Amino acid sequence: MDQSTTIKFIEEKYSVNANSSLGQTGVTWAKGNIKNYFILQTRTLSTGGITIDKTETDANTYANTSTYTTGLNLPDGNSVIIELTKETRTYYDYEFDTNEEKRKIKLLKKEFIYPLDQEIKRLSSTTGTTN
Secondary structure (H helix, E strand, O other): OOHHHHHHHHHHHHHOOOOHHOOHHHHHHHOOOOEEEEEEEEEEEOOOOOEEEEEEEEEHHHHOOOOEEEEEEEOOOOOOEEEEEEEEEEEEHHHHHHHHHOOOOOOOOOOHHOOOOOOOOHHHHOOOOOO
16 A cells, blocks of 8 residues: 555554544554564674564563663673663554565565476366366
8 A cells, every 4th residue: 555545544443442532533543552562682793793683572571671781792702782672663653564564575486486387287287176
């Protein structure tokens, strides 16, 4: 969906959650309410490598997790900086992220095309026959 269609979709989907007596729309409700909570651990090596682990968690764990940054010296002489951070995603961002994921086109690797074609032909030739 394009952006305006996505916004209309969000408005319709979340209008039941909105408090119309406060002038809230479905879009404002979706922008103001959290759908997902995440904890991120980022490890940055002195050699330049970066690893990020992003884990979805519940609201209680999120609230009780403290963020921090610490450095460690490794046995090989290098060092690593470990940073724990938190982030959230609103219902609005969730809907936009989901829509954007659908834009990605997945192509079959060249080496799988012929075997797939043969399997489809085999299956279609057996359609309608009884054992």
